Amino acid sequence: MERPRITDKFSFNQTPQEKGKRPPIMYYNLTTQQQQWVDRTLAALTLEQAIAQLVNVTRPVEDAGVWLRLLEQWPVGCMSLRTKSADAYQQVISAVQQHAAIPLLVVANMEHGAAEWPGYGADFPMLMAAGAANDEALIAELGRATAVEARHLGVNWVLTPDIDLNYNFDNPVTNIRALGDKPELVSRLACALIEALQTHGVAATAKHFPGDGMDDRDQHLVTTVNHLPFDQWLATYGEVWRRAIAAGVMTIMPGHISLPDYQGHRADPDAAAPATLSRKLLIELLRQELGFTGLIVSDSTSMAGLTTRAAPAERIVASLAAGIDLYLGAEPERDLPHVLQAVRAGRLTEEEIYASARRVLTVKAQLNLVDEPLGPAPTAEQQAAFARAAQTMADKSITVLRGADQLPVRLPPGAKVLTVTVAKLNPFFGQKDLEVFDEELRQRGFAVEHLLNPKTAELQELAQQCDAVFVNICVTPLATMGTARIALDSFGTWGWRALFTEHPHVFYTSFGSPYLLYELPHIPNLLVAYGDAEVSQRAAVKVWLGEMEAQGVLPVTLPQVRVRRFEENSMLA
Numbered sequence: 001m002e003r004p005r006i007t008d009k010f011s012f013n014q015t016p017q018e019k020g021k022r023p024p025i026m027y028y029n030l031t032t033q034q035q036q037w038v039d040r041t042l043a044a045l046t047l048e049q050a051i052a053q054l055v056n057v058t059r060p061v062e063d064a065g066v067w068l069r070l071l072e073q074w075p076v077g078c079m080s081l082r083t084k085s086a087d088a089y090q091q092v093i094s095a096v097q098q099h100a101a102i103p104l105l106v107v108a109n110m111e112h113g114a115a116e117w118p119g120y121g122a123d124f125p126m127l128m129a130a131g132a133a134n135d136e137a138l139i140a141e142l143g144r145a146t147a148v149e150a151r152h153l154g155v156n157w158v159l160t161p162d163i164d165l166n167y168n169f170d171n172p173v174t175n176i177r178a179l180g181d182k183p184e185l186v187s188r189l190a191c192a193l194i195e196a197l198q199t200h201g202v203a204a205t206a207k208h209f210p211g212d213g214m215d216d217r218d219q220h221l222v223t224t225v226n227h228l229p230f231d232q233w234l235a236t237y238g239e240v241w242r243r244a245i246a247a248g249v250m251t252i253m254p255g256h257i258s259l260p261d262y263q264g265h266r267a268d269p270d271a272a273a274p275a276t277l278s279r280k281l282l283i284e285l286l287r288q289e290l291g292f293t294g295l296i297v298s299d300s301t302s303m304a305g306l307t308t309r310a311a312p313a314e315r316i317v318a319s320l321a322a323g324i325d326l327y328l329g330a331e332p333e334r335d336l337p338h339v340l341q342a343v344r345a346g347r348l349t350e351e352e353i354y355a356s357a358r359r360v361l362t363v364k365a366q367l368n369l370v371d372e373p374l375g376p377a378p379t380a381e382q383q384a385a386f387a388r389a390a391q392t393m394a395d396k397s398i399t400v401l402r403g404a405d406q407l408p409v410r411l412p413p414g415a416k417v418l419t420v421t422v423a424k425l426n427p428f429f430g431q432k433d434l435e436v437f438d439e440e441l442r443q444r445g446f447a448v449e450h451l452l453n454p455k456t457a458e459l460q461e462l463a464q465q466c467d468a469v470f471v472n473i474c475v476t477p478l479a480t481m482g483t484a485r486i487a488l489d490s491f492g493t494w495g496w497r498a499l500f501t502e503h504p505h506v507f508y509t510s511f512g513s514p515y516l517l518y519e520l521p522h523i524p525n526l527l528v529a530y531g532d533a534e535v536s537q538r539a540a541v542k543v544w545l546g547e548m549e550a551q552g553v554l555p556v557t558l559p560q561v562r563v564r565r566f567e568e569n570s571m572l573a
Contacts, residue, residue: 029248034365041102042358047350050357051339053077054320055330056107056297062088064095071100074332077360078105078157086120086153093154094374103369105203105360107328110158111177112533113142113390114149121149122386126476126531127162128514129397131179131555136192138393143196143204145386150202151375156367157203159253161190163240164208169515169559170216172484173224175477176512176530178213180555187240191247198250201375203363206244208255208299209275209286210262211237219256219305220481223274230261241290250363251295254282254324256305273322276306282323295359297326317342325356394535398543399552401517403525408546409507411468416447418466420459422486422496423452423474434472434511436537441470444545456495460502468505470544471496474532476512484512487519500524509540518559528554 030038045053056078059066067079079096083089093106114121122145130139150158164174166181179186190206197204208219210233215224226233244252254275258265263280265272275281276298286292298319301307310318316327316335321342327335342348364370378386400407411417419438425431438448449462463469477484500506500523508523510516511532520526527543527550529536542548 030362030365034368037370038358038361038365041361042354045354045357047343047353048336048340049075050353051336051343052332053102053357053360054326054339054353055316055332055335056080056105056326056328057332058082058329062092064092067092067096068099070332071096074336075100075102076104076330076332077102077357078107078326078328080107084118086117089117090153090374097154097369097373102361103364103373105157105326105364105367105369106155107157107159108150108153108155109160110146110150110155111160111162112531113146114153114155115533117153120153121145122383122390123533123535124390125394125397125529125533125536126176127160127179128176128555129393129530129536129552130189130193131185132399132528132530132552133393133396134185134189134553134555135393135396136189138389138396139189140192140196141386141389142393143193144200145382145389147197147200147202148375148378148382149386151200152377154374155202156369156373157205157251157363158197159205159207160197161193161204161206162208163187163190163206163244164212165237165240166213166556167236168214168216169518169556170483170485171213172216172218172482173208173220173477174213175484176514177477181213181557182555183236183239185555187243190240191243194244194247194249198248201367203250203295203367205251205253205297206241206249207253208257209241209252210254210257210259210281211240212255212257215257218482219274219299220303221305223270223272223305223309224255224257225269225272226257226259227269228259228261230259233259233262238290241286245290245292245294249294250366251297252286252292253297253299254286255299256303256309259285274305274309275322276301276324277309277318277322279322287323295325295363296323298324298328301327301329313338317347320352320356321348325359390533391535391538394529394533394539395542395548395551397530397536397552398539398550399514399528399530399554400543400550401514401526401528401554401558402523403507404550406507406525407543407550409468409505409544411446411545414445414447415467416449416465417441418449418451418463418469420454420469420471420496421450421452421474422471425474426478431474431476431532434474434532434537436534437470437472437541440538440541444541454493454495456493459493459495459499463499463503463506468507469499469503471499471506471508472511473508473516474511475516476531485519486513486516497523507544509544511536511540514554514556515559518561528552
């Protein structure tokens with residue numbers, strides 16, 4: 001049966017000049033036709049079908065038939081596809097959307113644009129680079145590029161921006177994925193990104209409620225804690241959440257994070273439930289006090305911050321009972337019967353199920369998925385504009401943390417240069433060696449030697465044969481779970497830390513964490529590039545060689561050595 005048509009709401013090719021002519025998209029701001037479609041579709045759903053709308057399913061397959069067979073049994077509301085091929089991704093999504101009775105939300109992370117797929121999309125730096133550049137027009141262009149390129153792929157929902165505050169430099173999750181640690185800066189830039197994404201037809205997601213960045217633990221491994229007193233939370237995180245909601249963000253993602261002071265567990269913070277399982281946080285705080293009426297989506301439900309707090313049969317039921325509308329990473333055959341049984345047992349009500357299904361359908365209507373599940377291909381002009389914006393953001397983000405007096409690096413023509421990458425590369429997250437940095441140096445006539453995590457003796461020997469050494473340190477969140485600190489990682493050598501004492505021309509760049517001076521307090525210089533994007537590698541070379549000045553302003557506070565009185569040492573208490 002042909003689906004009813006919905007009037008087009010978006011101009012996917014909207015220019016920056018057109019941006020100010022349209023108010024931000026607010027949740028539930030539906031046309032009459034869109035509202036009628038939501039009402040009609042909801043009324044036609046059986047209870048089982050309504051439950052199916054509340055889950056996301058992820059499959060690492062490029063066979064549309066697998067998805068179509070799943071949808072015949074369970075018409076799930078949302079899908080995500082793990083493939084690194086943009087063409088295969090688009091083909092599967094197109095086939096699924098053409099055959100689905102109700103169009104699906106298609107979700108992807110895209111925290112720094114659509115370049116999650118190799119060779120596809122503008123390669124923007126990580127979000128903290130936007131914080132260092134502090135340019136609303138640039139981050140809005142990131143939003144426009146992400147939306148246009150995402151919709152062409154078939155993605156209509158992105159899990160960005162990360163609006164956490166980096167108050168604890170030891171936090172292994174936020175780091176360069178977040179904009180900074182200043183509420184005003186984070187709010188202003190995040191709202192610009194949200195409005196740009198949603199104006200161009202993609203749902204944005206603010207995450208991770210009630211706010212990561214306080215604990216030094218990893219919510220992938222344990223329920224983490226935002227330990228701020230509630231009045232302080234309101235003045236910091238709360239203000240950021242209020243502004244994101246006011247900007248019309250369509251979806252919010254709670255983390256596996258607690259807020260013990262609000263939850264009544266100040267004396268025993270680890271007893272507080274993660275937001276994923278806390279009705280007090282999701283209904284009382286997020287909906288009633290902050291006024292959010294949009295879609296609440298869980299963080300990945302395979303993370304130990306959730307799985308250690310509830311048995312498999314309980315996780316989806318407890319999450320929906322807490323106020324989650326859409327459960328990320330479900331196994332329909334396992335999870336949906338549990339939900340149905342919980343409704344029949346009175347643990348969940350049909351009213352709650354249908355209210356969540358309405359929110360899911362509302363997002364679909366707002367994104368015009370019935371008429372246009374995929375957007376047009378970016379034009380050549382758009383692609384060029386997006387690439388320029390990505391390079392400009394990287395150029396404006398490079399920050400000098402130490403050694404401004406050593407800029408620019410003066411090298412004789414044809415100098416022999418050694419580059420050293422210090423990294424724990426994780427191919428799953430698309431991390432690779434810094435090949436572009438080396439190529440940029442070669443294009444300028446330098447003879448480049450390269451080492452990746454060399455042994456100390458090898459490093460020392462080759463360094464003495466070179467006129468200069470560039471040590472490029474890639475410590476990024478999620479490269480390994482559990483820490484984003486170099487002190488706790490073994491990179492195969494320690495010699496790079498002290499190489500400046502053995503060679504007169506050693507230059508350090510962080511292509512990741514901005515906090516490295518805490519563990520490298522004696523190095524003579526350090527640039528921060530906030531991630532290993534190709535544009536960031538080019539920008540760093542230009543700054544080192546004096547082709548442009550560093551313009552970035554550090555959007556976080558550098559950590560200080562923690563000094564405690566001897567008698568306060570807990571081991572002696």
